[in-house]
Amino acid sequence: MQINRGQKVHDVIVVGSGAAGGMAAWNLTRQGVNVLMLDAGTPFRRATFWSHVKPWEQRTRRQAGQTPPQFYVDPKQEPYVTDPQNPFELIRVWGRGGKTNVWGRVSLRYSDVDFEGPAKDGWEIPWPIRYKDIAPYYDKVDQLIGVCGGADDQDSLPGSRYHLPAPAMRCGERLLVKAAKSIGISIVPGRRAVLTKPHNGHAACHYCGACGQGCDIGAFFNSSDYLIAPALETKRLTIIDNAVVARVLVDGRGLASGVQYFDRNTKEERRVHAKRVIVAASCVDSTRILLNSKSPRFPNGIGNGNDVIGRYLSEQVRFHMYGFAPELLGTKTRNDDGIGGEHIYMPRFNHRGGEKREYLRGYGSQFWNTGAHPGPGFWAKKLPGFGEALKTDVRQKFPALVALHPYGEVLPYRHNRITVDGNGVDRYGIPIAKIEYRTGENEKKMIAEMYDTAEAILRAAKAEILPFERGWTDTAGSAIHEHSTCRMGDDPKRSALNGFCQMHEVKNVFVMDGAAFTTASEKNPTLTILALAWRASDYLAGEMQADRV
Amino acid sequence: MKTTRRATLQAIASLPVLGQSQDHSTHTATPPPAAKPYTPKVFTPAELAALSEWTDLMIPGAAAARVPEILDWEASRRPDSATRWGEALTAMTKAAETEPKLSLLTRWSIESGTDGARWFKLLKDSTIDAYYSTREGLQQDLGWNANTFLPEFTGCTHPEHQG
Numbered sequence: 001m002q003i004n005r006g007q008k009v010h011d012v013i014v015v016g017s018g019a020a021g022g023m024a025a026w027n028l029t030r031q032g033v034n035v036l037m038l039d040a041g042t043p044f045r046r047a048t049f050w051s052h053v054k055p056w057e058q059r060t061r062r063q064a065g066q067t068p069p070q071f072y073v074d075p076k077q078e079p080y081v082t083d084p085q086n087p088f089e090l091i092r093v094w095g096r097g098g099k100t101n102v103w104g105r106v107s108l109r110y111s112d113v114d115f116e117g118p119a120k121d122g123w124e125i126p127w128p129i130r131y132k133d134i135a136p137y138y139d140k141v142d143q144l145i146g147v148c149g150g151a152d153d154q155d156s157l158p159g160s161r162y163h164l165p166a167p168a169m170r171c172g173e174r175l176l177v178k179a180a181k182s183i184g185i186s187i188v189p190g191r192r193a194v195l196t197k198p199h200n201g202h203a204a205c206h207y208c209g210a211c212g213q214g215c216d217i218g219a220f221f222n223s224s225d226y227l228i229a230p231a232l233e234t235k236r237l238t239i240i241d242n243a244v245v246a247r248v249l250v251d252g253r254g255l256a257s258g259v260q261y262f263d264r265n266t267k268e269e270r271r272v273h274a275k276r277v278i279v280a281a282s283c284v285d286s287t288r289i290l291l292n293s294k295s296p297r298f299p300n301g302i303g304n305g306n307d308v309i310g311r312y313l314s315e316q317v318r319f320h321m322y323g324f325a326p327e328l329l330g331t332k333t334r335n336d337d338g339i340g341g342e343h344i345y346m347p348r349f350n351h352r353g354g355e356k357r358e359y360l361r362g363y364g365s366q367f368w369n370t371g372a373h374p375g376p377g378f379w380a381k382k383l384p385g386f387g388e389a390l391k392t393d394v395r396q397k398f399p400a401l402v403a404l405h406p407y408g409e410v411l412p413y414r415h416n417r418i419t420v421d422g423n424g425v426d427r428y429g430i431p432i433a434k435i436e437y438r439t440g441e442n443e444k445k446m447i448a449e450m451y452d453t454a455e456a457i458l459r460a461a462k463a464e465i466l467p468f469e470r471g472w473t474d475t476a477g478s479a480i481h482e483h484s485t486c487r488m489g490d491d492p493k494r495s496a497l498n499g500f501c502q503m504h505e506v507k508n509v510f511v512m513d514g515a516a517f518t519t520a521s522e523k524n525p526t527l528t529i530l531a532l533a534w535r536a537s538d539y540l541a542g543e544m545q546a547d548r549v
Numbered sequence: 550m551k552t553t554r555r556a557t558l559q560a561i562a563s564l565p566v567l568g569q570s571q572d573h574s575t576h577t578a579t580p581p582p583a584a585k586p587y588t589p590k591v592f593t594p595a596e597l598a599a600l601s602e603w604t605d606l607m608i609p610g611a612a613a614a615r616v617p618e619i620l621d622w623e624a625s626r627r628p629d630s631a632t633r634w635g636e637a638l639t640a641m642t643k644a645a646e647t648e649p650k651l652s653l654l655t656r657w658s659i660e661s662g663t664d665g666a667r668w669f670k671l672l673k674d675s676t677i678d679a680y681y682s683t684r685e686g687l688q689q690d691l692g693w694n695a696n697t698f699l700p701e702f703t704g705c706t707h708p709e710h711q712g
Contacts, residue, residue, distance in 0.1 A: 059622070168705065377678040386658055
């Protein structure tokens with residue numbers, strides 16, 4: 001039974017409460033716009049996070065039937081389809097704030113090396129914007145959410161005047177910086193949306209290292225505390241929880257008129273109406289909604305007259321390499337928690353030096369797990385032997401771990417796509433998404449060089465390198481950086497959105513999450529998602545003021 | 550509705566004060582449960598006794614850290630794990646009837662592709678994961694005392710590590 005939530009026509013509906021949806025709601029409500037937000041879950045309460053529950057205490061609690069908040073969507077409950085030969089791991093959070101509750105917090109600016117990349121190498125379409133268009137918004141985002149980092153500035157990683165103090169490097173990180181420098185590779189202070197001092201009313205980090213469990217004091221950016229809470233204070237934001245959006249509704253003029261959603265608990269169908277719709281449910285879910293939004297005017301899904309939406313899915317290739325720094329073997333275990341994750345970053349550098357490479361685009365590297373951290377099993381199991389000798393070996397090596405996690409950009413391929421036809425329906429009756437994705441020769445060649453670089457850094461550090469399988473990469477999707485399935489571009493025949501995330505074919509629909517990206521870069525996208533969403537919602541507000549949308 | 554830079558900065562500055570307290574006494578999750586003896590769910594008493602010996606040979610101290618109970622609990626949550634352990638323990642117990650456990654582990658530790666190599670890997674991987682998740686393993690043995698509250702993070706203070 002369909003329930004219409006009254007005949008009220010909202011100014012704007014925002015689908016999704018993560019980085020993009022939260023930013024759109026925050027920016028529009030403070031400019032006087034009334035927003036209805038639909039979120040597929042419910043709020044997560046910080047007081048329930050297990051941020052300070054030690055590993056052995058976690059087990060005792062679980063044995064007693066207690067559980068921490070269930071952030072991640074169970075794919076058995078909310079299924080998707082993937083090719084068993086080329087599996088794609090889709091990781092989602094349905095709940096207030098989305099993945100920003102548990103994200104990695106790495107906050108890197110895209111540069112013109114990214115924005116101009118396709119124009120220079122000719123692969124697929126160029127971005128319709130350049131760094132100068134988004135730079136003011138990066139500045140605003142840095143100031144709003146608080147990003148800690150250094151004073152470095154280079155062509156592949158532009159600097160910021162607004163960084164909070166960078167956290168001190170760990171011993172292993174210092175040694176990696178020194179080693180990389182000795183072979184001409186730059187490793188700089190990392191940039192993370194973690195507060196190293198109180199900022200805009202939010203508490204500073206207390207270095208407990210439990211960020212992946214959710215921060216119980218909100219010391220890293222999350223959409224719920226930093227964007228949605230202040231938006232609610234304006235009294236112009238209304239949120240419907242447990243709203244699983246299925247489709248954007250289209251009227252006789254070919255414009256969006258609202259959305260159809262299903263109550264996650266009762267499975268009742270409901271419809272809400274608005275003059276404008278912002279889709280920000282995260283790349284794959286947003287794309288699924290758009291493709292399922294079929295009508296006589298848009299038989300392939302809303303705004304998809306040119307069969308662009310759903311295609312060009314891009315993510316990143318990634319692997320892990322570990323070693324033990326000789327200077328740290330057998331030393332006293334330090335508290336290496338810091339701000340959780342690495343305090344350093346290796347920016348892309350392969351475009352310099354004039355050397356012609358056999359692949360396009362590039363890679364950078366992260367370094368989480370460097371230092372003494374819980375869960376040493378993943379490397380301890382690879383050590384030989386058993387008994388007292390093994391125990392001594394683990395104890396020697398525990399403080400000495402150094403870790404590299406290089407990320408490489410995957411090209412947008414037309415055949416990498418999301419479809420919704422012929423995959424069955426979920427428990428609400430909504431067609432299920434199928435994800436088809438594989439990397440190619442370009443990525444294979446880049447991965448070979450990525451392995452060479454990682455190994456070279458560890459050898460320069462004289463680290464004992466843990467055995468690895470050259471060429472291995474993580475399961476596709478595990479970097480959780482899906483992009484480009486509703487890409488922006490200047491050519492409406494080859495893109496779905498303009499540079500302001502506005503649909504070419506349906507001017508009152510905006511798509512503001514990672515689906516809007518033209519390329520995936522090698523960098524973590526959230527800072528760019530926030531900047532693009534701020535810019536796009538400023539544009540929308542202006543168009544509303546001028547009565548053009 | 551075009552926003553000026555001044556308005557943006559004013560908006561940022563007017564954000565309500567949120568969670569500025571550094572008093573973390575209220576941030577504990579649901580209270581820890583009262584400690585009570587563990588009731589095995591999968592392994593028989595004989596199997597648990599055998600596991601105590603095997604895991605203690607693998608990592609001395611594993612039995613005192615109650616690793617067999619952890620393995621039992623893990624097996625109760627994953628039927629495939631319980632099946633694998635059931636088969637492995639039966640086979641390992643039988644092998645130990647004619648050869649000392651230490652000798653078996655020493656031999657299996659350098660084999661590859663054999664049943665013994667498979668049992669050794671199961672025992673080693675499981676014991677390592679379990680032991681180093683305990684207070685005895687992670688805290689007392691490895692000296693990990695983190696996941697706490699620090700007013701500042703001093704990081705590396707060794708001049709010889711500087712670049």
